[in-house]
Structure formats: C-alpha cells, structure tokens
Amino acid sequence: MPxxxxxxxxxxxxxxxxxxxxxxxxxxxxxxxxQLAADEINAAGGIAGRKLELVIYDTQSDNTRYQxxxxxxxxxxxxxxxxxxxxxxxxxxxxxxxxxxxxxxFYNNQYEGGVCDAHMMVTGAVPEQQFSTLIPWMMExxxxxxxxxxxxxxxxxxxxxxxxxxxxxxxxxxxxxxxIPLGVSQFSSTIQNIQKAKPDILITLLVGTAQSSYYEQAAxxxxxxxxxxxxxxGQAYEHKRFKPPSLANMYVTTNWIEEVDDQKSKDxxxxxxxxxxxxxxINQEAExxxxxxxxxxxxxxxxxxxxxxDDLRKEVAKGDVCVEAPEGKVCLDPKSQHMSHTIYLAKVGxxxxxxxPKTWSDIKPYWLGAAGCDLTKKNPNAQYTPSSPPPK
Amino acid sequence: MPSFxxxxxxxxxxxxxxxxLVLCASGLxxxxxxxxxxxxxxxxxxxxxxxxxxxxAKAGVPLGLAVLCGALASGAAGILLERLVIRHLxxxxxxxxxxxxxxxxxxxxxxLIVLGPSLTDVxxxxxxxxxxxxxxxxxxxxxxxxxxAILLALYVLFNRSRFGVLARATIQLPHMAEALGVxxxxxxxxxxxxxxxxxxxxxxxxAPTMTLVPTMGxxxxxxxxxxxxxxxxxxxxGTAPAxxxxxxxxxxxxxxxxxxxxxxxxxxxxxxxxxxxxxxxSGLILRERA
Numbered sequence: 001m002p003x004x005x006x007x008x009x010x011x012x013x014x015x016x017x018x019x020x021x022x023x024x025x026x027x028x029x030x031x032x033x034x035q036l037a038a039d040e041i042n043a044a045g046g047i048a049g050r051k052l053e054l055v056i057y058d059t060q061s062d063n064t065r066y067q068x069x070x071x072x073x074x075x076x077x078x079x080x081x082x083x084x085x086x087x088x089x090x091x092x093x094x095x096x097x098x099x100x101x102x103x104x105x106f107y108n109n110q111y112e113g114g115v116c117d118a119h120m121m122v123t124g125a126v127p128e129q130q131f132s133t134l135i136p137w138m139m140e141x142x143x144x145x146x147x148x149x150x151x152x153x154x155x156x157x158x159x160x161x162x163x164x165x166x167x168x169x170x171x172x173x174x175x176x177x178x179x180i181p182l183g184v185s186q187f188s189s190t191i192q193n194i195q196k197a198k199p200d201i202l203i204t205l206l207v208g209t210a211q212s213s214y215y216e217q218a219a220x221x222x223x224x225x226x227x228x229x230x231x232x233x234g235q236a237y238e239h240k241r242f243k244p245p246s247l248a249n250m251y252v253t254t255n256w257i258e259e260v261d262d263q264k265s266k267d268x269x270x271x272x273x274x275x276x277x278x279x280x281x282i283n284q285e286a287e288x289x290x291x292x293x294x295x296x297x298x299x300x301x302x303x304x305x306x307x308x309x310d311d312l313r314k315e316v317a318k319g320d321v322c323v324e325a326p327e328g329k330v331c332l333d334p335k336s337q338h339m340s341h342t343i344y345l346a347k348v349g350x351x352x353x354x355x356x357p358k359t360w361s362d363i364k365p366y367w368l369g370a371a372g373c374d375l376t377k378k379n380p381n382a383q384y385t386p387s388s389p390p391p392k
Numbered sequence: 393m394p395s396f397x398x399x400x401x402x403x404x405x406x407x408x409x410x411x412x413l414v415l416c417a418s419g420l421x422x423x424x425x426x427x428x429x430x431x432x433x434x435x436x437x438x439x440x441x442x443x444x445x446x447x448x449a450k451a452g453v454p455l456g457l458a459v460l461c462g463a464l465a466s467g468a469a470g471i472l473l474e475r476l477v478i479r480h481l482x483x484x485x486x487x488x489x490x491x492x493x494x495x496x497x498x499x500x501x502x503x504l505i506v507l508g509p510s511l512t513d514v515x516x517x518x519x520x521x522x523x524x525x526x527x528x529x530x531x532x533x534x535x536x537x538x539x540x541a542i543l544l545a546l547y548v549l550f551n552r553s554r555f556g557v558l559a560r561a562t563i564q565l566p567h568m569a570e571a572l573g574v575x576x577x578x579x580x581x582x583x584x585x586x587x588x589x590x591x592x593x594x595x596x597x598x599a600p601t602m603t604l605v606p607t608m609g610x611x612x613x614x615x616x617x618x619x620x621x622x623x624x625x626x627x628x629x630g631t632a633p634a635x636x637x638x639x640x641x642x643x644x645x646x647x648x649x650x651x652x653x654x655x656x657x658x659x660x661x662x663x664x665x666x667x668x669x670x671x672x673x674s675g676l677i678l679r680e681r682a
Contacts, residue, residue: 210610
C-alpha cells in the first residue's frame with residue numbers, strides 16, 4: 001500500500017470493557033476515558049497523521065464474551081491494538097487468544113501482578129506498588145500486628161501472600177489471616193475473630209457486592225481497627241456509595257482518584273465532566289485507560305508511524321517510553337511491560353471525605369523484572385507469583 | 393472471666409447463624425416445604441423487601457414500620473405472581489423451576505436497568521454493646537428476637553388458627569377441601585403471599601446490614617433451600633430444629649476454622665441429614681408422634 005493511501009486509513013483501537021453486568025459500575029468510566037482521549041487526539045490531528053478509530057464491544061462482565069470479542073476484534077475488525085479487561089479472570093480468559101492470534105493488548109487495570117507476556121502492556125498498579133507503600137506506612141503509624149481478610153480466589157490469595165511477605169520484611173507479625181469464599185455476606189464470626197486477635201492494622205482484600213457488606217457489619221459491632229486496602233475506593237467508589245461511617249479510618253493506595261487535589265487533576269476532572277456530566281465517579285482505572293491511549297500514541301509516533309507490535313516493543317525496550325498523565329509522569333518498564341505510578345495514600349474520613357496524608361512519586365513495578373522476567377530477551381507468555389516465580 | 397466471654401461469644405455466633413438460617417428459610421418453608429413449589433425467585437422476594445424497606449426508611453419512616461412495608465410489598469408481588477404464573481403450574485413442578493428461574497432473572501436484571509447497580513443503604517441502628525473483651529452489634533440481637541418471633545407466629549398461624557387448618561387441608565387434599573366448601577384458590581393464593589411476605593420481611597430486616605444490589609437475593613437462597621430441605625414439610629417443626637442444628641454446625645465450624653470451613657460444614661451436615669432422614673427433621677418428629 002502506498003504511503004499516501006495508508007495515511008488515509010485510521011488506526012483501529014478495539015475496546016473490550018464491561019458496560020453491563022456485575023462490574024459495569026467500575027468499568028463504564030474506562031470506556032469514557034478511552035473515548036475522551038481519542039476525541040482529543042483526533043481533534044489535534046490524530047496519531048502520526050492517521051485518525052484513531054474505536055471499535056467498542058460490551059463484554060457484559062462475562063468471560064466468554066471476552067473470548068468471542070477478542071477473536072472478532074482481532075480477526076474480523078483487524079484492530080491494531082486492543083484495550084481489554086477488568087477482572088483477572090477475564091484477562092486470563094482472553095490472554096491465550098491474544099497470544100495465539102498475535103494481538104497487541106493493553107490491560108488498564110490494577111491486579112495481583114505477575115503477567116510476563118510480550119503481547120500485553122499493563123498500565124494498572126500491581127501489589128509491589130500498592131503494598132510496599134501502604135503497609136510500611138501503616139505499620140509505622142499504627143503498630144506491627146497485621147490481620148488480613150481476603151477473598152478466596154487468585155486475586156485475594158496472591159495479594160495476601162504479598163501482604164504477608166511485606167509485613168515480615170518490615171519486622172511485623174501476622175495476627176491472623178482469613179480467606180472468605182466469594183458470595184459470603186454474613187461476617188459475625190470474622191468480626192469476632194478479629195476482635196479476639198486485637199491487630200493494629202486490618203488489611204481488607206474483599207471483592208464483590210456480597211463481601212462488601214462486611215464494612216457496615218464491622219462498624220455496627222464497633223470494630224475500629226485502622227483498615228488498609230488495595231481494592232476499595234479506587235475502583236468501585238465505596239466511600240460514595242456506602243453510608244458513613246462504615247468505611248471510616250480506611251487507608252487505600254491508588255494511582256489516581258478524582259479527589260486528588262492538584263491543578264492537573266482538577267483540569268482533567270473538569271474536562272471529563274464537560275463531556276460526561278453524569279459520570280458518578282472517575283476512578284483509577286478510568287485514568288489508566290485515558291493515559292494508555294496517549295501512551296500508545298507516543299509509542300506509534302516514536303516508531304515512525306508503524307503500528308506493528310515488534311516495532312513498538314523496540315521503543316519500549318529503550319526504557320524511556322513515558323507519558324504525562326493526570327497523576328504525573330509515568331513510564332513503561334521494558335522488562336515486564338508494566339508501568340510506574342504515582343501512588344496516593346487516600347484516607348477515608350468519618351464523613352467519607354478523602355484526604356491524602358502521603359504521596360509517593362515514580363513507584364516502579366520492580367518485582368517481575370527482579371524475579372527474572374525479561375521480555376526484551378524471552379517471552380514466556382506466563383503469569384508468576386512470589387511463591388512460583390519465573391524459572392531461573 | 394475469659395471462659396464466660398468465650399462461651400458468650402459462641403452463643404452469639406450460634407444465635408446469629410441460627411437467626412440468618414431461620415429468617416432465610418421462613419418464607420420458603422411455606423412456599424417450598426409446605427406447598428411444594430420450587431421457587432427459584434425466592435431471593436428476588438427478599439431483594440424486593442430490602443429495596444422497599446430502605447426506600448421507605450429513607451423517606452423518614454421508622455425502620456420497624458419500613459420492614460412491614462417491605463413485607464407487604466413482597467407479599468403483594470407474591471400474590472400477583474401466584475395468580476399469573478404459579479397457579480397454572482402446581483402439577484408441573486419441573487416447569488415451575490424454569491418459570492421461577494426466568495422470573496428471578498427478569499426481576500434482578502430489571503432492577504439493575506431501572507434502579508442502577510446499587511442503592512445507598514441505611515445505617516445499622518441500635519449501636520453496639522461491649523460484653524467481656526468483645527463488642528457486639530445490638531441489631532444482631534434484634535435479628536435473633538425477630539427470628540424467634542416469626543417462628544412463634546408461624547406456629548400459631550398454621551397449627552392454632554382456622555386459616556392454618558384450611559391451608560393444610562387444602563394442600564394435603566385439595567379436592568376434599570373443595571368439597572367441604574373451602575375456596576382453595578384463595579387459600580393457595582394467600583399462603584403463597586404469606587411466604588413471599590416473610591421473604592420480604594427477611595430482606596427488610598437484613599437491609600441495614602448489607603450492600604443493596606439487584607443480585608442480593610442470591611446471598612440468601614442457598615441457606616434458604618438447605619434449611620427447608622433439612623427441615624422437611626412442616627413449617628414450624630421443620631424450620632426451627634433445622635435452624636438450630638445447622639446454626640450449631642455453622643457457628644462451631646466458623647469459630648474453629650473460619651468462613652470456608654463453616655460453608656463446608658453446613659453443606660456436609662445437609663447431605664448427612666437428607667441421607668438419614670429423606671423427609672427431613674419434621675418427617676422424623678411427625679412419624680414418631682403418629
């Protein structure tokens with residue numbers, strides 16, 4: 001195809017996100033973030049002179065839909081790049097298909113970490129970014145006895161393993177740990193066990209609407225241990241949805257939420273609300289999705305307008321693919337293709353207002369690279385955990 | 393006195409588990425246990441009661457009255473459903489499963505579309521009390537009292553009132569009851585409505601302690617069915633002992649080994665009971681009495 005004709009053709013960006021079903025609450029904003037960025041980019045002349053065209057499918061919070069639409073968007077629509085996925089289960093459902101069809105996928109979501117796959121770019125925060133900041137800070141302020149309650153599936157188990165390791169590294173001890181089956185909504189015994197163990201800090205890694213009943217029940221039983229979490233507030237904005245003070249005294253590490261109080265964030269929120277006035281909340285994944293479009297733009301422009309994955313990865317391998325986001329400057333790590341983040345410590349007050357006692361800038365996703373994942377040399381297409389690291 | 397604290401802690405856990413099982417099961421004990429309708433939309437009656445209760449309570453009505461409104465709304469929905477769908481399927485139990493499952497999906501997805509993914513709840517009332525080294529939510533004690541009161545009311549209604557006699561006669565021998573001049577259609581309808589209203593009351597009672605989402609009914613339905621299956625056909629003689637037995641197993645296992653063990657213990661106990669007593673606990677009690 002001659003260069004002139006190619007310039008006329010748009011770059012296709014596939015979007016597979018949940019716009020209905022259980023997760024829609026946390027993910028509709030991701031689609032809006034991508035649309036907002038695409039509109040801005042197209043208004044400013046596109047990417048390397050080409051328009052950006054979105055191909056959007058509603059994955060309905062259903063893993064099977066992810067698989068169908070991943071095939072469709074790569075084979076029929078021939079998307080150059082796909083932005084896809086909220087839950088870890090959905091990501092693991094589509095990842096083999098993206099690998100097999102040689103796709104290029106951005107996963108713009110916080111998760112339990114460990115995906116070492118050249119077909120994937122991960123812009124969400126991972127446990128070493130959220131826990132290596134949160135837990136030492138809380139241990140210094142409140143004490144060294146930590147209790148974890150976590151959802152009993154891969155996200156909760158792997159995150160709890162991270163908590164255990166970081167507590168130990170910082171000279172603390174585990175007062176207890178409980179894994180709770182998804183769907184459990186009655187917490188009297190859990191609350192009593194925590195009261196008996198008298199921890200200084202409670203880490204809550206609860207997932208889903210049934211488990212979120214925990215907070216109201218704990219508050220009603222007058223359990224007032226400071227809570228830490230990597231999942232609440234930054235995704236499903238529980239502080240806005242639940243009646244105060246059930247979430248009071250909770251500390252969350254997030255890479256951005258709409259309450260962040262600086263000029264760049266305020267401008268971003270104003271821009272967003274001008275386009276989507278009825279958006280209930282702009283969460284961290286919405287910001288990740290927005291900045292990911294700009295990240296992709298900068299990769300394509302650096303590669304001289306090429307949208308081939310290998311050309312783009314060559315740029316990433318140089319280690320200086322960065323973008324200015326509402327949270328500040330963020331960069332891609334060449335070894336793991338994960339992203340550095342500004343990490344905000346958000347504190348939920350008695351009236352559920354948010355304050356930020358601490359901010360860490362440029363926190364790197366160090367673990368995968370340090371453990372031996374190096375995508376510039378070898379692509380294992382695998383997910384690792386601290387207890388099953390890459391083979392040496 | 394640490395041993396007293398531990399004992400009280402366990403009794404509280406037992407009462408709490410027992411109250412949850414009894415309240416979950418009370419409506420279904422009538423609809424499934426007594427009438428034999430496998431109602432997979434039972435969770436949606438609970439959700440309906442919770443939503444109505446919270447909406448009314450947020451308008452300023454006291455919680456007790458709001459729960460009553462929730463129960464009445466679910467009861468009305470139950471009577472309507474019985475007239476339109478269930479009535480035509482009394483002798484087709486397998487078709488009832490499909491129909492009520494469909495209704496369950498329509499109700500929860502419809503609520504999602506109309507009212508959105510979540511509803512702000514009301515805070516748990518009554519505060520907390522410290523006993524020994526531990527603090528307890530006073531509202532959970534109120535739930536235990538409500539469970540006991542509902543069991544008592546069921547006993548009086550079905551074993552001591554004229555309506556109870558007519559209802560039991562209608563369900564055991566409908567043609568004979570009809571021949572004796574009982575309006576069996578009305579009795580069926582009212583009985584189903586009472587079951588639905590009890591589900592609504594359960595939803596209303598638990599609403600201040602839970603996150604309100606359209607799919608919340610699913611959080612009750614497993615406990616509801618296992619309690620009724622263990623209890624057997626009699627509303628009072630089934631639900632009460634089944635609640636006590638399963639509550640004891642669940643409280644013991646969760647206190648000892650956590651929530652996962654509690655869920656496993658509950659289900660193992662159910663399998664054990666129905667293996668030994670296919671007609672449930674009430675089947676055993678009534679056979680011995682006869």
